[in-house]
Amino acid sequence: MKQAYFIRRLIMFFVVVVLAATLNFIIPRLAPGDPIGAVLEELRARGASTGGDAEDEIVAAYRARFGLDQPIQIQYFRFLFNTLRFDLGYSISYYPQKVEAALLRSLPWTVGLLAISTLLSFAAGSFFGAMMAWPRAPGVMQRFVPMFMVLSAVPYYLLGLILVYIFAFVMRLLPLGGAYSSGTVPRLDLDFLLDVIRHGILPALSILLTSVGFWALGMRGTMVTVLGEDYLTLAEAKGLPDRRIFFAYAMRNALLPQVTSLAIALGTVASGSVLVEVVFNYPGIGWLLYNALRSSDYYMVQGVTFFLVLTVAVSVLIVDLIYPLLDPRIER
């Protein structure tokens, strides 16, 4: 039974990946015009091209270079094959550069900013949520945390704009955007690290403030269930100290379902980054995608979105495969 579950799950993962690649192939081709046409239009708009024979030659050369002169099914299988071995093609705007190279360059920024703020928010939110369900918690908790839950309804990038305005523009305490001061070259030393941290505070804060409520809400739910269990009554009857019951008995068990959500949240880090990076000019995956969209860099958009789907699919797969090991009750 277990084996069948693993196999079914792996097949589903594969289907998702192929489906995502296929959608990536089909959707842009449904639209009128083609990517080369879009580039030409832009060249014309800038007055850099005048049309005529020279242009036709350029078009033919480009089409051949990107394989657009092949029949559609050949294009599809070639695309699928290349995508699956993570060869995402060339960027049209920055021609000799490969899409996957650009992705790898942006990835550390996104992972650094988003993963750290997600983990912090998970830790804080789970603790607050546990305190909310705990009958002997200080009263402040009961009144304070619902505020965060309301805040969790607000998109983080909107809050981010307000934070930038207050702290960066009016008070001039922190930088307006970017990942490091312009003019500095990324290197590994303390000054640069501090600079990066200073730049990360506002984006991280906007994510933290809007996501703590989500974790608190989930934790409160599971904590309420755990608090009703018999072993908690027993722990109290044994006269264990409150603190120990709270952390070692209640919170520890309530955390398990939260960890699943955490794994998924970490997997969606890349796709959740798009808007926050645009608002803060942060040079990660989201920023890459935004610029690719604006310059209609077809292959870059496809490559980045495929990567986003892949990261989510992989993290959901990992969670689904690991969960039966963590919690023997859901063995199927």
Place this chain on the structure above:
Amino acid sequence: MIETFLRRSKAAGSYILRTPKLLLGLVLLSSLLLLGLLGPQFVDVEKARPISVKPSQPPSAEYPLGTDSGGRDVLAVIIVGTPQTLRMGLLAGIVGVVLGTSLGLIAGYFGGRIDMIISTATDTMLTIPPLAILLVVAASVRTMSVENMALIIALLSWMFPARTIRAQVLSLREQPYVHMARLAGLSDIRIIFEEIMPNILPLAAASFVGATSGAILAGIGLEVLGMGPQRTPTLGMTIYWAQLYSALIRGLWWWWLPPILVLIVLFVGLFLVSAAMDEFVNPRLRKTG
């Protein structure tokens, strides 16, 4: 069915008055609705067009919320844009929930192979980050309008309703009264519409609020990235333009702050309503509120 519906609405009505959360949420949402309905009586909405007023003016008696760099009166833009955002969300929410409820009903009621196909499709779609797909679609659509944006988003908002409804139908299907109906020779269609439908309506209503809220979130995300409707002024596009023209560092706070505040009111309102609906549908949540 109508009788059940009336009884339910009455219960829901008295419930609204007892829950401050729902009441507050509804007040916030209806204030936005009123803004869109009554606003045009007081403010000339023609000023929402580009180059219709003097650009980049701070708030004054003439322009209560100032003007943007494109020569639009920000207040007029808000008044025109808010109903557009609501319309987009409602449209996407309705299509998404109708689609999701039908699929969930079919999957849950008939089971077997149909269920397997629908459930697999739902699970598969759930693992695809919607923004990624939306961006690719939006980038391929040349001219975006509020309606086709709503449709695109709706195509990605049926999964959660489908899953919740399916789970509910699975348990309803085994209820004694459904067995009775089947024994009495009622057709599948009549059982679905007369016996099962009335019992999933509250759940469908709750997922409708969730779907609408999700659709607006997705729509605003697209708009802030500049992928929204180009011709109609919307809240998200206003933020996009403000970003593009660096309104933030030019100190033009009246350009980007009002749309953000309206959106915050909107999202908080939707959150409160959906939280209250969840409590209504799932009474176990009420105690810990």
